[in-house]
């Protein structure tokens with residue numbers, strides 16, 4: 162690990178944590194031999210599990226999907242030399258502190274490097290561990306000035322850390338600062354708060370986020386077990402505020418790497434919460450995530466079992482974020498079998514091979530009789 166683990170800050174009452182330091186794990190029903198095995202990982206990485214999320218763990222199941230996402234595991238310290246500390250080039254594309262500018266019309270803004278939960282699979286794990294500073298109006302000024310000086314930027318993706326752990330007062334400050342930049346059109350918040358502390362989502366939060374700009378909230382649900390009535394209430398509050406709701410899921414071995422789990426998750430997201438499944442991320446090349454990473458081939462096989470078997474809006478886009486900040490690549494099984502001129506052969510979702518003749522404008526235009534009118538005319542005779 163680079164600069165080592167920072168001291169956890171005492172969480173505020175609004176984000177009451179059940180676990181926020183290794184000794185808090187002592188009170189959980191974890192086998193002592195497992196604790197001993199995982200001790201080095203507990204000491205190395207941030208730990209935080211809010212009460213709500215912790216209460217969803219089934220301790221009788223050692224493979225419980227929430228347990229696996231939150232309780233440190235020894236495997237996190239097994240680094241493959243091909244893995245990366247900055248897996249998608251956040252730092253390589255950072256022109257000023259707290260900004261990543263990878264794509265022309267949008268930037269990432271990091272108002273905090275703290276989260277409501279620290280996920281074992283986090284791709285920014287080492288940035289979060291390295292964070293020495295937190296929210297401050299002064300620290301944000303260079304980032305806000307950078308956005309103001311770049312009229313091509315239309316959308317600000319507020320991420321972190323998790324921006325929704327900030328107080329309503331700080332969120333209001335951030336929102337009004339962004340609203341003052343005339344060329345901005347949307348603020349997008351990336352957050353796990355509606356998953357892990359859904360009680361935080363209330364009218365106070367809505368008022369802090371709502372203003373001149375269109376607001377999009379991108380949640381991060383990974384497993385259907387995470388979706389409980391409190392999440393439904395949170396999603397409803399955000400929907401009724403008029404916010405656009407999307408979800409991104411990380412494909413994680415042993416947690417959600419099967420089509421049936423993902424089908425249930427995506428249907429629950431769309432039909433119960435009204436949240437569009439947006440991305441299914443192939444697990445990044447973050448150090449220490451080998452145990453969570455599937456192969457791309459496995460991911461493609463899962464996608465083949467989703468498309469066509471679920472309503473279109475329920476199907477997320479499977480994506481790979483290229484190292485070095487080279488952007489996202491949509492991954493998907495190919496449905497094109499062959500092409501000759503304007504004749505295509507496709508395989509449908511059931512594996513049936515179908516041909517398709519593309520109709521393209523002719524040059525020069527050829528006047529053709531309309532077979533339907535001719536047939537109508539002959540019937541009238």
Ligand code: SF4
Nearest residue numbers: 276279280283322353
């Ligand atoms: S909430 Fe997001 S940024 Fe925070 S630890 Fe989890 S995955 Fe990482």
